[in-house]
Amino acid sequence: MAINTDHLNELYERVDALRGYLDYEKRKVRIIELTEQTQNPEFWNDPDKAQSIMKELNHEKSLVEGWDNLNDLRDSINVYLEFQEMGEDVESDIQTEYTKLEKALDEMELRNMLSGPDDHRDAIVTFNPGAGGTESQDWGEMLYRMHTRWAEKAGFKISVIDYQDGDVAGLKSATIEVQGDNAYGFLKAESGVHRLVRVSPFDSNARRHTSFCSVFVAPLIDDTIEVNINESEVELQRFHSSGAGGQNVNKVETGVRLIWEGELSDGSTQKVVAECQQERSQLQNREKAMVLLKSRIYELEKEIQEAEKAKLEGSKSKNEWGSQIRSYVFDDQRVKDHRTNYETSDVGGVMDGDLDEFIKAYLLQDAEV
Known part of the structure; x- marks a missing residue:
């Protein structure tokens, strides 16, 4: 079954919109800040504070990595579409990546509601x-x-x-x-x-x-x-x-x-x-x-x-x-x-x-x- 181009473009627009909702760049900066704190030799002197920082770091990473995964799936679909234009039979591969993107995007949008x-x-x-x-x-x-x-x-x-x-x-x-x-x-x-x-x-x-x-x-x-x-x-x-x-x-x-x-x-x-x-x-x-x-x-x-x-x-x-x-x-x-x-x-x-x-x-x- 051929992929609906309009629906695919709509998914791509949702991926781009989600990047803004997530404050993607701001989170990447925060990850760098938190990572630097964990590298302090005295970081674990206060275990409770250290665990709180580690938890925040893991949370920020999971959101950034979640969006990166969406972007990777989009890139993968685009590559397969190029192969298809050259006459390659990659319809099943496109469908597989499309389904993955749709599911992952739904999950990430749901997580974004938890603000x-x-x-x-x-x-x-x-x-x-x-x-x-x-x-x-x-x-x-x-x-x-x-x-x-x-x-x-x-x-x-x-x-x-x-x-x-x-x-x-x-x-x-x-x-x-x-x-x-x-x-x-x-x-x-x-x-x-x-x-x-x-x-x-x-x-x-x-x-x-x-x-x-x-x-x-x-x-x-x-x-x-x-x-x-x-x-x-x-x-x-x-x-x-x-x-x-x-x-x-x-x-x-x-x-x-x-x-x-x-x-x-x-x-x-x-x-x-x-x-x-x-x-x-x-x-x-x-x-x-x-x-x-x-x-x-x-x-x-x-x-x-x-x-x-x-x-x-x-x-x-x-x-x-x-x-x-x-x-x-x-x-x-x-x-x-x-x-x-x-x-x-x-x-x-x-x-x-x-x-x-x-x-x-x-x-x-x-x-x-």
């Missing part, structure tokens, strides 16, 4: 099933698996920070850390309440049940972000580590739970809980739990600012915490996102982590706001 100040950060994802006992706890476990499967397919690293088994099946609560470039930028699309409608396998009368589970996504903050909380407002609880994230199970109280109750910038009082049982010592778990606590408070403050901005602009907040964002109706073979109206009948694929189209629809809508 928020925290989009590049790692993500903290917490699952909290609603009331409903075993059915809701099983739904929590299904969402936990769905999101970890998506993260694995996307090439992210996953660490289980806390996992509390359900009474019969599923989970009572769980928290994971998803590490990788733009983890928060993508996963912020999943923050909200997820609703399941199905015939419950735990109901002997095979009745249809509705269950809810909240998924809360926060960026993992570092030393570049300051979150001030009064230590006297933080309650420390210790518990025996257990479940999927546990170590030293039932031997010593290494698990740590931090509970903060205080006032946010809008005057509201919030109770925020952070647990960690992934580390071997109580001290390490406490330090990690404090980072989680501050990350969640930071995300709540971001949502307040977003809501205030939306109010001033006369628009709806993109993702109000506690709002129902998506329904999964198993009997009807339908999953629908209520923010974007994107839906699919591929329930099995979605539950196995095929979330890209939902995330893309959210980011596209977000970019238009």
Whole structure:
């Protein structure tokens, strides 16, 4: 099949436009600056700062190299087109490179939408099933698996920070850390309440049940972000580590739970809980739990600012915490996102982590706001 010249020229124009959107030249200069910093003999004297610089360097490189790849594919297509004009049979080669360019360009344009100040950060994802006992706890476990499967397919690293088994099946609560470039930028699309409608396998009368589970996504903050909380407002609880994230199970109280109750910038009082049982010592778990606590408070403050901005602009907040964002109706073979109206009948694929189209629809809508 011959390549549509108009469509090819349109792709080329998008490649050129993306170069400008990315601030390509500015990023190349930044890469040189960061690389020079890494060559300082004292660079690793401050490990936390060094890791932050390395992360920024890798992020900048990935964007520059991503555009370079697009340009290489364009050059390759042009070479094959010249061969074709000379009578060479290279139609299949052109089609192959064309398909690669189209796919890579879509991916890079999507990444370009992740321009928020925290989009590049790692993500903290917490699952909290609603009331409903075993059915809701099983739904929590299904969402936990769905999101970890998506993260694995996307090439992210996953660490289980806390996992509390359900009474019969599923989970009572769980928290994971998803590490990788733009983890928060993508996963912020999943923050909200997820609703399941199905015939419950735990109901002997095979009745249809509705269950809810909240998924809360926060960026993992570092030393570049300051979150001030009064230590006297933080309650420390210790518990025996257990479940999927546990170590030293039932031997010593290494698990740590931090509970903060205080006032946010809008005057509201919030109770925020952070647990960690992934580390071997109580001290390490406490330090990690404090980072989680501050990350969640930071995300709540971001949502307040977003809501205030939306109010001033006369628009709806993109993702109000506690709002129902998506329904999964198993009997009807339908999953629908209520923010974007994107839906699919591929329930099995979605539950196995095929979330890209939902995330893309959210980011596209977000970019238009």
